[in-house]
Amino acid sequence: MEFRYLGNSGLKISEITYGNWLTHGSQVENDTAARCVRAALDAGITTFDTADAYANTAAETVLGDALAGERRSSLEIFTKVYWPTGPKGPNDSGLSRKHILESIDGSLSRLKTDYVDLYQAHRYDHETPLEETMQAFADVVGSGKALYIGVSEWDADQLRAGQALASELGFRIISNQPQYSMLWRVIEDKVVPASEELGISQIVWSPVAQGVLTGKYKPGAELPAGSRATDEKGGADTIKSFMNDDVLTGVQKLQPVADGLGLTMAQLALAWVLQNRNVASAIIGASRPEQVSDNVKAAGVKLDASVLSAIDDAIGSLAERDAAKTVSPQSRPS
Numbered sequence: 001m002e003f004r005y006l007g008n009s010g011l012k013i014s015e016i017t018y019g020n021w022l023t024h025g026s027q028v029e030n031d032t033a034a035r036c037v038r039a040a041l042d043a044g045i046t047t048f049d050t051a052d053a054y055a056n057t058a059a060e061t062v063l064g065d066a067l068a069g070e071r072r073s074s075l076e077i078f079t080k081v082y083w084p085t086g087p088k089g090p091n092d093s094g095l096s097r098k099h100i101l102e103s104i105d106g107s108l109s110r111l112k113t114d115y116v117d118l119y120q121a122h123r124y125d126h127e128t129p130l131e132e133t134m135q136a137f138a139d140v141v142g143s144g145k146a147l148y149i150g151v152s153e154w155d156a157d158q159l160r161a162g163q164a165l166a167s168e169l170g171f172r173i174i175s176n177q178p179q180y181s182m183l184w185r186v187i188e189d190k191v192v193p194a195s196e197e198l199g200i201s202q203i204v205w206s207p208v209a210q211g212v213l214t215g216k217y218k219p220g221a222e223l224p225a226g227s228r229a230t231d232e233k234g235g236a237d238t239i240k241s242f243m244n245d246d247v248l249t250g251v252q253k254l255q256p257v258a259d260g261l262g263l264t265m266a267q268l269a270l271a272w273v274l275q276n277r278n279v280a281s282a283i284i285g286a287s288r289p290e291q292v293s294d295n296v297k298a299a300g301v302k303l304d305a306s307v308l309s310a311i312d313d314a315i316g317s318l319a320e321r322d323a324a325k326t327v328s329p330q331s332r333p334s
Contacts, residue, residue: 001044002300004280007174008199013076015299019049019283020059028287037066039289043296047076053083060110079107082122094332095125100136104145119146123328124158138169150175155326156194163198180204190323192278201280210239213269219245253314270298
């Protein structure tokens with residue numbers, strides 16, 4: 001496993017992060033989830049990403065159980081706050097001081113830890129003054145309940161405003177967690193340049209485009225039974241944007257590129273996002289331990305200019321690049 005610094009900080013994280021958005025507590029039985037976490041640890045992954053909203057808090061509980069007994073100082077455990085969980089009261093979502101301070105305590109209890117290494121704003125809250133949000137995060141860090149602060153899906157202007165306030169309060173935003181893949185490049189024009197300027201790294205989700213970049217979806221063919229594309233629950237909206245014959249035909253053109261490198265299509269997709277110097281880590285999920293063992297082989301892979309050009313020739317024109325698609329809800333979810 002290779003490791004990279006997260007933003008302008010001294011924290012190193014594994015190039016591959018194990019995440020449990022659509023698996024733990026919902027699609028995967030707890031014993032299988034534990035075996036997937038074990039496979040991640042055995043493969044050298046030290047960084048684990050979750051959120052209180054995943055499976056309505058169950059994902060945090062499953063991850064906490066799976067990591068119990070591991071040497072805490074050898075792990076980086078990340079979680080998030082914003083979306084509602086449990087009873088939907090008027091203050092049970094967003095980034096108000098009340099919600100942040102109550103949510104961190106719930107997350108720590110479920111994760112069975114005294115602190116998280118990174119506490120992330122899961123979206124931008126347009127209804128709460130940014131000053132209030134940043135002060136609450138400063139207090140979370142000051143209390144020792146989180147060591148660092150990050151965000152998810154913030155646009156360039158939001159990152160600049162947040163970092164300015166954070167600096168005044170004695171801490172830094174060190175990461176952003178956006179969707180990023182060969183097919184979804186909306187961060188490249190504005191978010192990445194701003195992040196480089198501000199000392200913020202990307203921890204990217206859906207680097208394999210919800211499985212589309214594995215090549216398992218064929219143009220004109222019936223969807224594989226039990227695949228992500230047939231699931232109407234979490235992640236369905238994300239994958240639908242890629243499920244058209246033009247995209248699927250382009251993705252099939254990547255197979256000889258991967259074959260020439262001795263990589264699977266998924267490994268190629270993961271290696272591609274890691275070529276971006278602003279990306280600190282790519283998040284993978286798994287429903288089987290062997291998926292983890294296969295995907296970690298993307299760590300440390302270097303793609304030369306000819307390979308990157310071949311990838312762009314195959315699907316570059318099909319990628320979504322509109323920076324305006326980095327967006328958070330205008331009102332708090334309920």
